[in-house]
Amino acid sequence: MAALQSIKQNCKKVMCIGRNYADHVKELNNQRPKQPFFFLKPPSSILLPDEGPVLRPAGVNMHFEVELGLVIGKQVKDIKAEKDEDALQYIDSYLLTIDMTGRNVQEEAKKRGLPWSIAKGYDTFCPIAGPIAKSKITDMHNVEIYLKVNGETKQEDNTELMLFRIPRQLSDISQVMTLEPGDVVLTGTPKGVGPVTSGDVMEAGMRINGKEVEEAHIKVE
Amino acid sequence: MAALQSIKQNCKKVMCIGRNYADHVKELNNQRPKQPFFFLKPPSSILLPDEGPVLRPAGVNMHFEVELGLVIGKQVKDIKAEKDEDALQYIDSYLLTIDMTGRNVQEEAKKRGLPWSIAKGYDTFCPIAGPIAKSKITDMHNVEIYLKVNGETKQEDNTELMLFRIPRQLSDISQVMTLEPGDVVLTGTPKGVGPVTSGDVMEAGMRINGKEVEEAHIKVE
């Protein structure tokens, strides 16, 4: 398991699934996807715990999306994973992540059929915490993730609600792109996303069977 | 100037501009952009000269787009570059690149407001050649790039036709994302893009004042 610092250094892509929790799909008035779809964030968007605040670019309506993250441990292509055990062998460790999104930039891109890379890719738009050892998460589809803004809970749901589970995500991504050690996968956000602005304090965490996971804690302005 | 092998190893993002030559905008029935827009390809899509053919994923209508590539030499943010000299200091060397695109996948994404990352990101979808020393290209906006399919010229135009020039591209990208040494920038494709299928031979090259640049040669199935 690599230290957080070297996870940022070694990361060559951050692959993210969109619309992977039913209630989040509804809240953004999106259609429920028949197939999973994915987008890239650049490694330069990763924000480590000691690197300061999330920076809001001028004119950007910045939304938080708390997500369970995976760090890939092996170079692999064309994974045929069906069970959690099949996926586990490609996972080095877990992260807690926030997929920060320029919502107005994304809405404009969606309307005009343009790429999402800017909306998702600003510097500091991917705060991470961890790593969380594989052994700590006995069931990757039974992890509670939450996010509070200024002390108020905004997101709080269990990864059991994912529409497309992790083995399917890794299979689909790796049919398209070789996964490499250090790559990061963001597994989707539950309902409750919303705006934050400069000065707001976001606090995100993870619970397993009701217990806080100490190393999975993000507190960021 | 790094060897081609280490360019692939060190690359953390491939940032590409869309619709940057007027006649290419027309041929795809797109609108001419008022602002440049960008998208990411993953480093895993880079194909080195000795790594075999471009692989066509099942059901994908694969298009070539020959482009002048830049290798970034410095970590930098918020570049204010107006003249070519301003941009030059951030460039380590040049590449010849092909931005392979799953055109039907991209059209579907555009129609549905979804990300371009898959359409642009398959393994082998970014053949590169070079590096070309900075000293060889006395004017980055006077370079002829061309691409032939099975011996027939399909693309052949000069970088002087770019709508948004390289200083503007680097400025705009670096307002959003820190550029890091080894990052690659694709500067747009001229008119003439089209489909290739398995077995077709693509040959791409670069000329300066009518002279072939030896190291800027891609021949790939």
Ligand SMILES: [Mg+2]
């Ligand atoms: Mg997300």
Ligand SMILES: [Mg+2]
């Ligand atoms: Mg995209």
Ligand SMILES: [Mg+2]
């Ligand atoms: Mg292109």
